[in-house]
Amino acid sequence: xxxxxxxxxxxxxxxxxxxxxxxxxxxxxxxxxxxxxxxxxxxxxxxxxxxxxxxxxxxxxxxxxxxxxxxxxxxxxxxxxxxxxxxxxxxxxxxxxxxxxxxxxxxxxxxxxxxxxxxxxxxxxxxxxxxxxxxxxxxxxxxxxxxxxxxxxxxxxxxxxxxxxxxxxxxxxxxxxxxxxxxxxxxxxxxxxxxxxxxxxxxxxxxxxxxxxxxxxxxxxxxxxxxxxxxxxxxxxxxxxxxxxxxxxxxxxxxxxxxxxxxxxxxxxxxxxxxxxxxxxxxxxxxxxxxxxxxxxxxxxxxxxxxxxxxxxxxxxxxxxxxxxxxxxxxxxxxxxxxxxxxxxxxxxxxxxxxxxxxxxxxxxxxxxxxxxxxxxxxxxxxxxxxxxxxxxxxxxxxxxxxxxxxxxxxxxxxxxxxxxxxxxxxxxxxxxxxx
Amino acid sequence: xxxxxxxxxxxxxxxxxxxxxxxxxxxxxxxxxxxxxxxxxxxxxxxxxxxxxxxxxxxxxxxxxxxxxxxxxxxxxxxxxxxxxxxxxxxxxxxxxxxxxxxxxxxxxxxxxxxxxxxxxxxxxxxxxxxxxxxxxxxxxxxxxxxxxxxxxxxxxxxxxxxxxxxxxxxxxxxxxxxxxxxxxxxxxxxxxxxxxxxxxxxxxxxxxxxxxxxxxxxxxxxxxxxxxxxxxxxxxxxxxxxxxxxxxxxxxxxxxxxxxxxxxxxxxxxxxxxxxxxxxxxxxxxxxxxxxxxxxxxxxxxxxxxxxxxxxxxxxxxxxxxxxxxxxxxxxxxxxxxxxxxxxxxxxxxxxxxxxxxxxxxxxxxxxxxxxxxxxxxxxxxxxxxxxxxxxxxxxxxxxxxxxxxxxxxxxxxxxxxxxxxxxxxxxxxxxxxx
Numbered sequence: 111x112x113x114x115x116x117x118x119x120x121x122x123x124x125x126x127x128x129x130x131x132x133x134x135x136x137x138x139x140x141x142x143x144x145x146x147x148x149x150x151x152x153x154x155x156x157x158x159x160x161x162x163x164x165x166x167x168x169x170x171x172x173x174x175x176x177x178x179x180x181x182x183x184x185x186x187x188x189x190x191x192x193x194x195x196x197x198x199x200x201x202x203x204x205x206x207x208x209x210x211x212x213x214x215x216x217x218x219x220x221x222x223x224x225x226x227x228x229x230x231x232x233x234x235x236x237x238x239x240x241x242x243x244x245x246x247x248x249x250x251x252x253x254x255x256x257x258x259x260x261x262x263x264x265x266x267x268x269x270x271x272x273x274x275x276x277x278x279x280x281x282x283x284x285x286x287x288x289x290x291x292x293x294x295x296x297x298x299x300x301x302x303x304x305x306x307x308x309x310x311x312x313x314x315x316x317x318x319x320x321x322x323x324x325x326x327x328x329x330x331x332x333x334x335x336x337x338x339x340x341x342x343x344x345x346x347x348x349x350x351x352x353x354x355x356x357x358x359x360x361x362x363x364x365x366x367x368x369x370x371x372x373x374x375x376x377x378x379x380x381x382x383x384x385x386x387x388x389x390x391x392x393x394x395x396x397x398x399x400x401x402x403x404x405x406x407x408x409x410x411x412x413x414x415x416x417x418x419x420x421x422x423x424x425x426x427x428x429x430x431x432x433x434x435x436x437x438x439x440x441x442x443x444x445x446x447x448x449x450x451x452x453x454x455x456x457x458x459x460x461x462x463x464x465x466x467x468x469x470x471x472x473x474x475x476x477x478x479x480x481x482x483x484x485x486x487x488x489x490x491x492x493x494x495x496x497x498x499x500x501x502x503x504x505x506x507x508x509x510x511x512x513x514x515x516x517x518x519x520x521x522x523x524x525x526x527x528x529x530x531x532x533x534x535x536x537x538x539x540x541x542x543x544x545x546x
Numbered sequence: 547x548x549x550x551x552x553x554x555x556x557x558x559x560x561x562x563x564x565x566x567x568x569x570x571x572x573x574x575x576x577x578x579x580x581x582x583x584x585x586x587x588x589x590x591x592x593x594x595x596x597x598x599x600x601x602x603x604x605x606x607x608x609x610x611x612x613x614x615x616x617x618x619x620x621x622x623x624x625x626x627x628x629x630x631x632x633x634x635x636x637x638x639x640x641x642x643x644x645x646x647x648x649x650x651x652x653x654x655x656x657x658x659x660x661x662x663x664x665x666x667x668x669x670x671x672x673x674x675x676x677x678x679x680x681x682x683x684x685x686x687x688x689x690x691x692x693x694x695x696x697x698x699x700x701x702x703x704x705x706x707x708x709x710x711x712x713x714x715x716x717x718x719x720x721x722x723x724x725x726x727x728x729x730x731x732x733x734x735x736x737x738x739x740x741x742x743x744x745x746x747x748x749x750x751x752x753x754x755x756x757x758x759x760x761x762x763x764x765x766x767x768x769x770x771x772x773x774x775x776x777x778x779x780x781x782x783x784x785x786x787x788x789x790x791x792x793x794x795x796x797x798x799x800x801x802x803x804x805x806x807x808x809x810x811x812x813x814x815x816x817x818x819x820x821x822x823x824x825x826x827x828x829x830x831x832x833x834x835x836x837x838x839x840x841x842x843x844x845x846x847x848x849x850x851x852x853x854x855x856x857x858x859x860x861x862x863x864x865x866x867x868x869x870x871x872x873x874x875x876x877x878x879x880x881x882x883x884x885x886x887x888x889x890x891x892x893x894x895x896x897x898x899x900x901x902x903x904x905x906x907x908x909x910x911x912x913x914x915x916x917x918x919x920x921x922x923x924x925x926x927x928x929x930x931x932x933x934x935x936x937x938x939x940x941x942x943x944x945x946x947x948x949x950x951x952x953x954x955x956x957x958x959x960x961x962x963x964x965x966x967x968x969x970x971x972x973x974x975x976x977x978x979x980x981x982x
Contacts, residue, residue: 245837247691255683258857326885334892400854401681407841418836421694449762456770
């Protein structure tokens with residue numbers, strides 16, 4: 111199998127995630143792509159830091175230009191962040207006809223114009239899914255899935271730090287500084303949190319999304335941006351009373367030929383999908399002119415979720431290289447066309463169950479039913495038994511702990527034979543414990 | 547500008563949507579793609595039906611093979627649905643090296659294996675985003691964005707009809723047959739609704755998703771499927787009491803080397819994102835091994851939303867044809883690289899506002915404040931005024947109807963100059979009316 115060579119510049123948190131995920135998912139990726147992805151070099155100014163992945167030392171360099179100048183490297187992954195030297199490195203890589211994958215909001219938001227121009231001149235791809243919304247496929251959705259749509263409306267939570275703080279204030283009544291300290295302790299906020307808190311991170315991401323959605327360049331200085339520093343518990347309480355939650359929202363809507371767009375704390379109806387986005391999650395609510403409303407939710411940051419988006423971009427570019435004929439897969443793996451997914455027999459599934467028995471309103475019924483359930487290893491989590499009915503049958507409702515389908519079916523057969531049970535038992539499966 | 551030729555087979559609801567959207571978004575698509583998409587032929591057995599789009603009669607034919615055999619047609623759009631003649635048409639089109647876009651769940655779920663094999667042999671693309679989840683990019687998300695992930699967990703609402711019925715039962719206390727009748731009246735359910743109601747539509751869609759997620763073939767006969775016919779209001783009420791909502795859920799999770807998967811009415815916690823999916827919407831909650839939880843929501847059906855997904859697939863294929871060099875764009879439009887998005891000045895935005903005034907607890911204060919607001923065309927939607935405070939300042943909270951930012955700023959400047967107003971006015975913008 112031939113391989114595509116990757117050079118990673120920036121071996122920080124996300125970079126480490128990319129190295130780890132390339133290791134963990136390497137086999138899966140090679141199978142899905144038909145070509146191996148080979149990490150050829152990693153550049154970082156700090157090579158001594160202890161990282162949760164181990165890398166052969168011959169891969170490491172302090173000099174990013176070692177990667178940019180390596181003729182064998184096909185795709186440069188830029189994860190330094192900030193303006194310089196990231197901007198120069200990316201432009202130099204493109205000039206050497208290397209594809210680039212980046213999570214760098216700053217250069218995309220403020221130097222996107224320059225970057226697209228050179229990429230187009232050189233016939234190179236730039237992947238930047240990880241720059242906005244972390245693992246959420248917002249870039250791909252706008253560029254590809256909604257290509258036949260104008261974006262009529264966009265409302266988004268694009269910053270995990272501020273969403274975490276506002277959620278803690280709203281749900282637990284913590285004040286701003288207390289919630290911020292907690293976010294810092296959990297690694298959801300930087301030591302100097304101003305970039306997030308003042309809304310600037312959100313503004314950079316919004317500028318990228320606007321450029322895509324409205325087909326032109328937008329700078330953060332083009333629109334209003336306000337942070338969450340002045341949100342008080344008192345206002346959160348009034349908002350609740352009025353049916354709202356306060357979120358840091360990036361908003362855009364079409365106003366004729368112009369776009370209305372802004373970033374600021376916003377009260378949104380508490381029954382809206384965006385209002386239920388808690389903790390440090392991100393989410394996008396958009397209305398396409400043809401699609402209607404679409405809502406996307408997921409982790410906006412984090413080592414492995416962001417690396418998942420970076421690898422998605424790398425595979426996209428690799429697939430284009432295959433189509434272009436830049437590389438030929440030695441052996442296309444057709445096995446998945448022959449294979450069958452191995453499905454667990456239904457009798458072996460394990461889940462929680464709701465049972466409704468219509469039973470005689472008599473002493474000892476509950477003990478008979480629960481006795482049979484116990485014999486079949488089905489343990490009861492809760493019971494509701496309601497008052498007497500005219501025809502003598504009352505509903506007994508039970509929720510079980512996790513049990514096996516086969517045991518449940520066997521037990522219910524026995525229970526249905528009891529004189530005191532009047533109808534077929536109603537069974538509804540519950541999906542609950544796995545969501546906790 | 548050169549063009550890519552499309553042949554549409556099946557001029558029903560979705561087919562009509564595709565024709566309409568190709569018309570409405572044609573210019574936008576040509577600009578975004580660099581090549582024109584030209585609808586060359588439309589085949590349908592019924593050419594006399596009155597449709598909400600008009601089409602030149604020379605495009606129309608009763609014979610699908612006129613499209614399959616036309617050497618100029620690059621992409622065949624199959625929107626007949628059902629097994630035959632759709633299956634034969636799609637296979638014949640692939641054999642003639644035409645790319646195919648289809649929304650046909652049935653042939654993908656039961657004949658996918660055969661279809662992928664021929665597509666691969668002929669080097670053709672098959673787009674099928676519209677077959678599952680309508681306008682929601684679930685296929686693209688699994689195949690592309692989450693390519694470095696195993697799908698550890700999937701829980702989805704894939705059928706709008708049953709979700710509509712269950713939502714009406716849960717929210718409005720209507721019984722099953724009443725809710726079904728309403729769904730039929732609104733066009734959300736067929737005259738014979740059994741395919742949806744018995745869960746078979748969901749099972750077909752789940753089979754497609756499982757094949758993608760677990761890289762092998764799956765047939766609907768491989769897993770358990772139960773419909774919603776026997777869900778009663780009594781069980782919905784007990785579910786609510788226990789903290790659950792009942793939804794028709796397609797579930798899949800990894801159990802070692804096997805996959806546990808099933809379709810049945812399921813109680814899910816009422817605070818889970820999926821529980822808030824009302825009306826005829828669809829949604830997917832999945833946990834990727836790297837991405838963590840992702841949630842996607844949107845219209846699972848409907849003429850234009852589904853057409854939006856079909857056009858997304860067509861453009862994906864067209865972009866691959868461009869990369870492959872099958873067609874060269876006459877003139878790449880670079881204008882978007884030079885252009886700037888035209889942003890509405892912030893002073894001209896219109897929205898709803900929350901004001902908190904800290905004011906003296908004295909007669910006439912409210913009338914002074916509301917007087918100034920009125921002079922600036924700001925009308926008040928609601929007011930909260932709470933009891934006396936120690937320092938003499940009490941909060942007065944107001945929510946406005948839609949107002950202009952410039953007017954708000956002018957009014958607040960005047961209000962802050964009043965003796966009876968003690969602090970800077972707190973202002974939070976509200977996003978509400980546009981969401982209704």
